[in-house]
Amino acid sequence: MCGIIGYIGKQEAFPVLISGLKRMEYRGYDSFGFCIHDNENGTTTFKKVGKISAADQVLGDMKVSGNMGHAHTRWATHGGVTEANAHPHLDCKGSISVVHNGIVENYKELKKELEAEGHTFISQTDTEVLAHLIEKFFDGNLEQAVKKAVGRVRGTYGIVVLSKDDPNKIVAARSGSPLLIGIGEDEYLVASDPAAVVANTKKVVYLNEGEIATLTPDNYSIYTEREPQEIDWNVEDVEMGKYPHFMLKEIMEQPESLRNSLRGRLVPDEGKAKLGGLMPIEERLRDIERIYVIACGTARYAALTAEYMLEEYAGITAKVDAASEFRYRKSTIDRNCAMLAISQSGETADTLAAIREAKSKGVLTIGVTNAVESSQARETDAGVYNHAGPEIGVASTKAFTSQLAVLALLSLYLGRQRQLSLVMGQRIANELIRIPDLVQKALECEPQVRELAAKYKDCGNMLFMGRKYNYPTAMEGALKMKELSYIHAEGLASGELKHGPLALVEDGFPVVAICPSDSVYEKNVSNIMELKARRARILAVATEGNEDIAGIADEVIYIPKTLEMLTPIVAVVPLQLLAYHVALARGCDIDKPRNLAKSVTVE
Ligand code: G6P
Numbered sequence: 001m002c003g004i005i006g007y008i009g010k011q012e013a014f015p016v017l018i019s020g021l022k023r024m025e026y027r028g029y030d031s032f033g034f035c036i037h038d039n040e041n042g043t044t045t046f047k048k049v050g051k052i053s054a055a056d057q058v059l060g061d062m063k064v065s066g067n068m069g070h071a072h073t074r075w076a077t078h079g080g081v082t083e084a085n086a087h088p089h090l091d092c093k094g095s096i097s098v099v100h101n102g103i104v105e106n107y108k109e110l111k112k113e114l115e116a117e118g119h120t121f122i123s124q125t126d127t128e129v130l131a132h133l134i135e136k137f138f139d140g141n142l143e144q145a146v147k148k149a150v151g152r153v154r155g156t157y158g159i160v161v162l163s164k165d166d167p168n169k170i171v172a173a174r175s176g177s178p179l180l181i182g183i184g185e186d187e188y189l190v191a192s193d194p195a196a197v198v199a200n201t202k203k204v205v206y207l208n209e210g211e212i213a214t215l216t217p218d219n220y221s222i223y224t225e226r227e228p229q230e231i232d233w234n235v236e237d238v239e240m241g242k243y244p245h246f247m248l249k250e251i252m253e254q255p256e257s258l259r260n261s262l263r264g265r266l267v268p269d270e271g272k273a274k275l276g277g278l279m280p281i282e283e284r285l286r287d288i289e290r291i292y293v294i295a296c297g298t299a300r301y302a303a304l305t306a307e308y309m310l311e312e313y314a315g316i317t318a319k320v321d322a323a324s325e326f327r328y329r330k331s332t333i334d335r336n337c338a339m340l341a342i343s344q345s346g347e348t349a350d351t352l353a354a355i356r357e358a359k360s361k362g363v364l365t366i367g368v369t370n371a372v373e374s375s376q377a378r379e380t381d382a383g384v385y386n387h388a389g390p391e392i393g394v395a396s397t398k399a400f401t402s403q404l405a406v407l408a409l410l411s412l413y414l415g416r417q418r419q420l421s422l423v424m425g426q427r428i429a430n431e432l433i434r435i436p437d438l439v440q441k442a443l444e445c446e447p448q449v450r451e452l453a454a455k456y457k458d459c460g461n462m463l464f465m466g467r468k469y470n471y472p473t474a475m476e477g478a479l480k481m482k483e484l485s486y487i488h489a490e491g492l493a494s495g496e497l498k499h500g501p502l503a504l505v506e507d508g509f510p511v512v513a514i515c516p517s518d519s520v521y522e523k524n525v526s527n528i529m530e531l532k533a534r535r536a537r538i539l540a541v542a543t544e545g546n547e548d549i550a551g552i553a554d555e556v557i558y559i560p561k562t563l564e565m566l567t568p569i570v571a572v573v574p575l576q577l578l579a580y581h582v583a584l585a586r587g588c589d590i591d592k593p594r595n596l597a598k599s600v601t602v603e
Pocket residue numbers: 296297298299342343344345346347348351394395396596597598599600
């Protein structure tokens with residue numbers, strides 16, 4: 001949610017900042033801006049409403065020189081989408097320039113205080129308060145002024161600050177919003193996301209909560225010294241390559257991302273999963289009686305699938321809550337429980353808040369995240385990384401299937417600590433090994449789905465339905481459809497159809513029925529018949545070899561057979577492709593759906 005980057009070094013800052021911003025644009029894309037400082041020519045500040053990816057012509061015509069600067073791509077919170085509200089924000093003298101990711105919760109009282117002291121504000125943002133607050137404390141040393149200013153702030157921030165009056169230096173500070181320093185050859189970068197720096201360097205230091213860092217052309221310093229780490233992916237991973245959209249690239253990458261998520265984590269002969277990140281809490285996990293799973297968005301649908309997996313195979317009672325709800329309920333969570341947090345980015349504010357709430361009650365917290373060194377990875381007691389590679393498309397795809405695979409591993413791990421038999425453990429392990437190939441097979445439906453999309457593109461509403469493991473798959477299919485194509489879609493438990501939603505159904509009403517050949521297939525078919533009786537149009541997602549369904553449904557997409565608990569991993573593939581192709585046919589902006597952002601770092 002908002003991308004920020006700063007650069008100081010020997011190169012021209014402009015191209016580095018612009019390409020960094022482009023690679024971070026999925027964090028927010030309603031406006032962008034930058035400030036570049038040149039010792040001879042002074043400072044250039046530029047802001048523009050709209051996506052940076054659509055501004056190539058304007059940017060191409062610009063000549064901006066200078067070896068230090070910062071830039072921002074915005075997802076609006078406080079204040080509408082206007083040039084005045086775009087970052088950077090300046091102090092009264094136009095000397096101090098701030099880019100910010102987060103929310104200053106006490107901005108109103110700070111603004112009142114600063115206005116009374118004579119500061120003039122020109123935007124409606126909370127961020128502008130930071131520029132004036134730093135101005136208030138500035139006496140020639142930018143670090144000291146930033147330190148004093150952030151001491152007055154309630155809320156979250158990742159900020160990158162420049163000042164003409166303390167030149168040749170960038171000051172960055174973090175609390176609640178991620179920031180990392182990229183250490184290059186004769187250059188330093190700071191950004192909210194590794195994607196922004198990976199073209200320049202893979203050596204990074206992640207700032208800890210509350211830390212302030214200073215970057216100069218020759219060095220960087222943070223309060224606490226520590227060893228840099230290596231980013232374990234390449235710049236190609238955050239570029240589209242041969243694909244027209246990141247989403248399609250990420251859908252197609254799923255066999256590989258699943259292989260990476262599973263690599264080295266299965267011991268098929270012993271029917272076990274080996275999860276190094278859980279080793280420190282292995283014994284504590286044996287005593288856990290219940291698991292609270294919390295997550296947001298797509299990750300919550302992975303959590304709902306895990307609820308079935310954990311209960312059926314690990315024999316542990318699991319309860320799923322939207323992270324945004326968990327912290328406001330009087331929970332019965334206690335020290336016999338564990339909290340399992342699932343988040344692709346590891347930076348979702350609601351998920352982090354729920355983790356903190358559980359920790360404050362002494363509850364063991366476990367994380368599943370795709371982002372190494374993310375806030376979630378740092379704050380949970382133990383966890384499992386997805387290793388799915390960076391996901392750039394706002395709508396989550398490969399992270400979701402990776403989450404499902406990791407949750408299956410976790411269920412196997414916990415199950416084998418309890419009653420799960422060797423034989424069943426071996427079956428799950430062996431089937432997980434096949435999953436990347438099965439997903440590869442499922443992807444073969446793409447040409448068929450592309451054709452179907454042409455038929456569904458003008459729908460006003462759609463229903464998605466499934467039972468048991470594929471009830472969450474139905475919700476995920478509906479979410480993908482609404483976030484990408486803006487078609488209103490709902491995901492239902494098939495059995496719930498007759499308790500209300502059936503009233504919507506009339507001649508030709510589109511329903512996507514996820515009905516693999518599993519323990520609830522017959523029940524699903526009964527629900528499809530109820531829909532057909534009301535002349536709904538059924539698109540079935542069914543298991544290869546099931547010829548009967550072709551006689552019932554209007555259209556069928558076949559997926560390969562697998563264990564029931566793993567069917568969501570293959571069944572979601574055609575749903576991802578359907579949402580993609582319907583959105584494409586409707587001319588929607590696939591990688592940047594309106595009003596959304598990839599990483600939601602505000603509550
Ligand atoms: C946003 C994204 C979703 C994502 C959700 C949770 O809403 O658009 O794709 O599922 O956040 O994100 P997380 O990083 O916590 O998995």
